Amino acid sequence: VAGWDDGADVIVVGSGCAGACAAIEAARAGVSVMLLERTSGFGGTSALSGGALYLGGGTAVQAACGFPDTPEDMFSFLVAAMGPGADERRIEEYAAGSVAHFDWLVDAGVPFKPSFWAEPTWTPPTEDGLMWMGENSHPFRELARPAPRGHRPAAAGHRGWLLMEVLTTAVAAAGVRTVGDTLVERLVWDPSAGVVGVVARRFGEEVVLRAGHGVVLAAGGFIANNDMLAQFAPRLLDHSKVGTDNDDGRAIRMAQAVGAATKRLETAQASINFPPALMARGIVVNGSAARFINEDTYPGRVGQHALFHQGGRAFLVFDEQGYEEVAEDLRMGRIPQWTCETVAELEAEMGFPERALQATVEVYNFHAERGEDPLFHKQAKWVRPLRGAVGAMDVAARRAHTNDGALDQGTGFRVFTLGGVHTTVQGEVLDREGDVIDGLYAAGRTSSGIHGWGYISGTSLGDGTFFGRRAGRAAARHVR
């Protein structure tokens, strides 16, 4: 580059939860910080999320709700739930620092109501601050003492906006210079000093910005980049994408251009359009009418297994009693696609071969009579024989089968990527030899976080905020 138009000690790219936390921590460390955002508004994809943060180990909210917890139990749960291929080293740090991180978020102004939501659902309609994320389901309840760790900022429904409103306020309070409408396109790399700045586009003009200490990339993943999906995660192409158009993988590619290694670019999460409270009370079967998972587990696991291991075919089967037990506002606007007097009729209407679904229900009921589910270990509280009139829903059902036209416009699966740039637990970006790239940091969806081929809601914002803070601190203290 010919010269510098502007700059700061630390440049943070992206204003979602990871970028905001990186900027706050870097500024609090006493260096000048510039936070660049390509759009006019701050908050990134995080602001559109459900807002849950996966936290535990004994937070104030957990204590107030009567759930003891330890970092060790949180670690054991996450290693199992984020795998196969989970990043144990990262999870260890994440679990050990979770209570302090919760306190930091509270200090920053994030409100958590110390009350507990008990029913399975994606996003509770209340302001309750704590919920299960599958910790009490098989196989996790046998691996660690179960404690609910889904922490939810106090607003009804989706509340990512609230989290990002608070963090964006904290960014300003920390003295960070925030600059919108600035699209970072390239990194400036010096053979002797590493990454020393960025080249960005601002209202059509190119600006070259110097980073005295370092650059933190926190500009999202690549769910909006079909070329990258085709290359790394082709099975996602046909499904509804979770993210914004700005999750175009640009930050990952910029890092690769200076030698960054990537990790787990093939991994992904898939949510499923079945109401969790109805799943727990029914059975979920695949395209050959066989069950494949305990229906009371974290519902994202059902989606991930259905999409990646059952060829994307899944049906939720329930009886009238189960359906009636689920409150209207937890049904996600869905009505049964099929209803029949008997399982045999339902089997025929759904197009299954004769006896296939009947046999599955018979085996389930045989054990459910005793309150047991020896095949998939659903908790006893949800195990009851399916009797009388039965109904079913197809994951691939479209809006015609719901009473809320806004739902199910896609394939029934909502997907996003989990992989990204490979970093140390301090957020330093690594090259393919495993060496640190001087002056370059990454966090949030731009980086590969605690996830392998597993996912739990709250781990995106949890990982993003936790390791975002670390990346900001590491960049601030970096001296060339």
Next chain:
Amino acid sequence: VAGWDDGADVIVVGSGCAGACAAIEAARAGVSVMLLERTSGFGGTSALSGGALYLGGGTAVQAACGFPDTPEDMFSFLVAAMGPGADERRIEEYAAGSVAHFDWLVDAGVPFKPSFWAEPTWTPPTEDGLMWMGENSHPFRELARPAPRGHRPAAAGHRGWLLMEVLTTAVAAAGVRTVGDTLVERLVWDPSAGVVGVVARRFGEEVVLRAGHGVVLAAGGFIANNDMLAQFAPRLLDHSKVGTDNDDGRAIRMAQAVGAATKRLETAQASINFPPALMARGIVVNGSAARFINEDTYPGRVGQHALFHQGGRAFLVFDEQGYEEVAEDLRMGRIPQWTCETVAELEAEMGFPERALQATVEVYNFHAERGEDPLFHKQAKWVRPLRGAVGAMDVAARRAHTNDGALDQGTGFRVFTLGGVHTTVQGEVLDREGDVIDGLYAAGRTSSGIHGWGYISGTSLGDGTFFGRRAGRAAARHVR
């Protein structure tokens, strides 16, 4: 580098099937060729393989055995069988050029006996030159006119050695200079000219070799590199590896060091230790006693589905009649791990919950009475109710459950990687922007071939020889 110790127009790294074919074609194009091999013997991992080549579209062997075929049917089959994520562009070229490639191999001296082997098995004990590779099984038989395309050099049992003996002779006849005991460690890259040579180690000394036209990397995959497996394909770590210690990913990493993009590093194949002829006559169930695939399909598909989609749990259940029908030499030395008078007893002995396996067998038998398998579409010729005494085998069984101590020393799955360096269909290595890296070519397991998340025996040697030839030709005609 300070200077050159030696060199040739084209340097080929690795003497397996891809490297040998690249060297032959480059030499026949009239340039000087040096073939480098790290060991003292030539033939690479290819020489240890079964030796089958996936070829079709109407070869002389297919015609002699009475099976008409077309490139279009071969294409349709491969796109389905090599997916999801198969490389359609590459498959198109591969299918279109397959008859000519078969003729080229015959001209090179590879003997194919024009006789057909009909029974399902991994490696026939005869010299028959043609066998099914699942083309006649669901869903493939509905997608394309089935034709057997497994072409086998004429020797009994594993015959990769024969293929490589012939190709190695052809390499010498073409005037290629072959150099053993030479381990290539780095590429020599010039900012203005691209890849211009290699740095190798020979009996402890470093030698710098100039490549006037280009370098072809054909030095195998990364199944022997646990660090790369942990990063890209962690699920393979616990299983028996197919390959040699030399499949250490070195060639892939050398290419990455000069900017090469990689593709599908997460994909893999897994064979399963069940006798295919017995699978076709029985049923294969997962850890919850449910069937999950048509048991008469290419047996590698059963393994891949079992390992990657059924958590690695699989059991083969059969009756006495089915077991007796399988010739001794097709039983792979395996004896039943469990034998019982009834399915109910077998279910209990195998540790399945009551009714789980019985229900699966009842549904299977219900339709088998009519010669049908509406759930998984096994061919009618293999569909018959399981009756009388029954037996079963566990994929995880160790040598204690076989009568041949040489079998089943691992987990029951034998795995290898499918991904590698991203190339054009001419073998030119691409960087992450999709641009050709000047002077660098790759083929065989070092590159990402026709495979996505699917595999059929014969496609490794088929892809390696076919695209190896192209890489050699492209390197030969490359002028800086």
